[in-house]
Amino acid sequence: MNLILTVLEIVAPVFLLAAIGFGWVKMGFEYKVEFVTRLAMTLSVPCLIFVALMNTEISPEALTTLSLAAALAYGLVTLGCFLMVKIARLDVRTYLAPLIFGNTGNLGLPLALFAFGDQGLGYAVVVFAIMAIYSFTFGVWLVSGGGSILKVLKEPLVAATLLGALFLWQGWETPTFLTNTLQLIGQMAIPLMLITLGVAVARLKPMSITRAVVLSLVKAAICIAAPVAVGLWLALDQIAFAVLVLQVATPVAVTSYLLAVKYEADSESVAGLVVVSTLLSVGYIPLTLAFLI
Template sequence: MNLALTVLEIVAPVFMLAAVGFTWVKLGFEYRIQFITRFAMTLAVPSLIFVALMQTKISGDDLGVFTIATVAGNLVLSVVFWVFVKVTGLNQRTYLSPLVFGNTGNLGLPLCIFAFGDAGLGYAVIFLSVTALWSFTYGIYLVAGQGSFGKVVREPMVWATILGALFLWQGWETPTFLTNGLSLMGQMAVPMMLITLGVAVARLTPGNIGPAIVLSAVKLAVCVALGWAVAEYFELGKIAAGVLIVQFATPVAVTSYLLAERFGADSNAVAGMTVASTVLSILAMPIVLAFVL
């Protein structure tokens, strides 16, 4: 009973804020998603990442092992689903990206914060940063036929991760007034991302719902199993393992739909997977969290 209450306290605020965004759009109110997303990814999320890394109490060695585990897990996941797409005959440009990339920012980050606290945040931002790098290169290559390394080096989130890791390694601290300002800005990131997730889902026009449900279930099962296997292989601690599994279990990222629409893949099919996997996560995430807590 206590575990069920704990899980409810974690997932309820997350999906409540997403529901606010969903309802806001359905009521016909304006929401400038491009502006909010750019603001979040340029200022709020990088501030959150930098302060979280700078102030984390996790040892550098533990973060190093977790980073290697995250990289290895994402590489294995990419290979597994590449084989899956080839065997099943699915269109690679349409389906491989949503199968590989989860919503580690909008949904995974808040879940890890509520579930594991400040320690979980430190691990979660590492996972988010690694997957963002992979998405900007391999993810864009899958859909467009070319990567975007130039976009990577211009991404504030990347530099926030590098600087945060440097400050952690050297034991540096920014002046109190600056830390407080960055912390305040970073606190905007989680509600903004969750509300934006709800808005994005509300605006999608899903197609091929039947196959989308099946593929979403396959993605969830493979990702949870892989997350558990990687955590066991690298002998991660309880919090690090929990973050790894939760982040791998996140539903299809909305960015997969945006890339499909931009580069001429089947965006309706990707929209169907995004909606199906997000709805599935409402049922699955409490079970995943009960497993890792």
């Protein structure tokens, strides 16, 4: 009973904030997703990542091991999802990227924070950064054929990750007034992302629900098995192992839908994956978390 209450205390704020965004749209209120997303991804999330890395007490060696683990886990997920898409004879350009890249920002960061505190958040931003770099290169190339290393380097969250890693490695700290300012800006990130997730899901019009359910279930299985295998192989500590599994196992990211629209892939099918996988995650993420805490 205590375990159930603990899990509910962790996941309830995440889904309640998303429900606020969902209800906001259903009541007919205006919500400019493009503006809020830009604010989060160019300002609040980079500040969150930088401060989390700078203030973390995780050793640089542990972060290096986790980075390797995240890269290997996403490699296994890519292979598994590619085989699934090929066996199902689906369009690789439409389906592969959404199945690989989870909602590590909107869901993964707050889950790690609520479940494992600042140490969990420090680990989570590393996995998030690895996923973001992979998404901005291979993911964009997959959908459009136009991925670019230069584009990755221009992303504020990538710059914040590299700068935060440098401060962590050197043991540097920004002046107190600047740290407090960056913390305040970063604190906007999690509620903004969760509310925006609810808004985006409320506005999607999914098609092919049956296919989306099957693909989402198989994705969840692959995205849990891969980080578990890598984490056990690299003998990650308990919190790093749990955060890796949670991050990789997150449902399809809303950004996958936005990319599908931008590059004229089958956006309706991707919308179905976003909605269905997010709804299914209400069930499988608490179950997964129950085995990790």
